[in-house]
Amino acid sequence: MRSSVLPSSDSAQAPAEPTASSPTASSPAADTLIADVAPLVTKSPLITPRRRATTVRLSDDPRLERPVAPALPTRLRPADLLRITDEGAEDVLDGRYDHLLPEGGILPAGERWSTRIHADDEVDVWLISWTPSKTTELHDHAGSLGALTVLSGALSELRWNGTELRARTLSAGDQASFPIGWVHEVMRAPAAIEPHTAEPTLSVHAYSPPLTAMSYYEVTGHGTLRRTRTVLTDEPEGDIR
Numbered sequence: 389m390r391s392s393v394l395p396s397s398d399s400a401q402a403p404a405e406p407t408a409s410s411p412t413a414s415s416p417a418a419d420t421l422i423a424d425v426a427p428l429v430t431k432s433p434l435i436t437p438r439r440r441a442t443t444v445r446l447s448d449d450p451r452l453e454r455p456v457a458p459a460l461p462t463r464l465r466p467a468d469l470l471r472i473t474d475e476g477a478e479d480v481l482d483g484r485y486d487h488l489l490p491e492g493g494i495l496p497a498g499e500r501w502s503t504r505i506h507a508d509d510e511v512d513v514w515l516i517s518w519t520p521s522k523t524t525e526l527h528d529h530a531g532s533l534g535a536l537t538v539l540s541g542a543l544s545e546l547r548w549n550g551t552e553l554r555a556r557t558l559s560a561g562d563q564a565s566f567p568i569g570w571v572h573e574v575m576r577a578p579a580a581i582e583p584h585t586a587e588p589t590l591s592v593h594a595y596s597p598p599l600t601a602m603s604y605y606e607v608t609g610h611g612t613l614r615r616t617r618t619v620l621t622d623e624p625e626g627d628i629r
């Protein structure tokens with residue numbers, strides 16, 4: 389078998405088959421050909437590792453052609469938090485957290501109530517009971533991602549979309565996630581108040597990293613959002629008014 393690099397020769401004195409890294413060709417033409425090919429298959433001693441690294445074109449790596457996502461302070465993603473709240477809601481319905489409910493399992497009728505049902509370094513999970521006619525102030529969740537699952541009743545959410553507040557209703561079984569920068573206010577949906585006044589609106593919320601702060605906002609008269617204060621807190625879903 390002859391090398392595909394060298395021109396063929398019928399000479400009985402032909403050298404042993406050359407390889408790209410150990411050429412043994414004798415003809416000038418072959419030397420020239422190998423000299424042209426060799427840099428493609430060997431490492432030049434003239435190129436130091438540092439120099440070689442600087443000659444790599446970024447466009448050679450297809451991964452670098454994609455937009456680079458900003459680094460997040462958690463390895464969890466919205467889909468993870470949705471799953472966590474879904475599993476938390478199922479556990480609540482199964483009675484796994486009955487020991488965390490108020491005595492007798494009776495939730496306060498006049499004020500929002502919450503209990504943390506799970507906490508670790510990456511995520512905290514809360515069960516929240518929402519009462520009629522009370523809404524959170526417009527808030528974000530600082531550096532935390534969030535998600536919720538509605539267990540019973542319904543929630544209304546007003547979310548700032550950059551130019552205005554947009555409303556949506558989340559009914560039992562609905563889920564929502566909110567990335568960093570999500571500004572909203574949340575309340576028990578009016579539809580959940582009538583006619584089932586005795587039925588609580590319950591939701592499970594997850595935050596990652598665990599909540600440590602929230603900012604509050606107001607919509608100005610000329611249609612912008614103004615941050616009014618930031619507070620350190622590990623309580624879910626902001627102050628009530």
Ligand SMILES: [Fe+2]
Nearest residue numbers: 528572625626
């Ligand atoms: Fe919130």
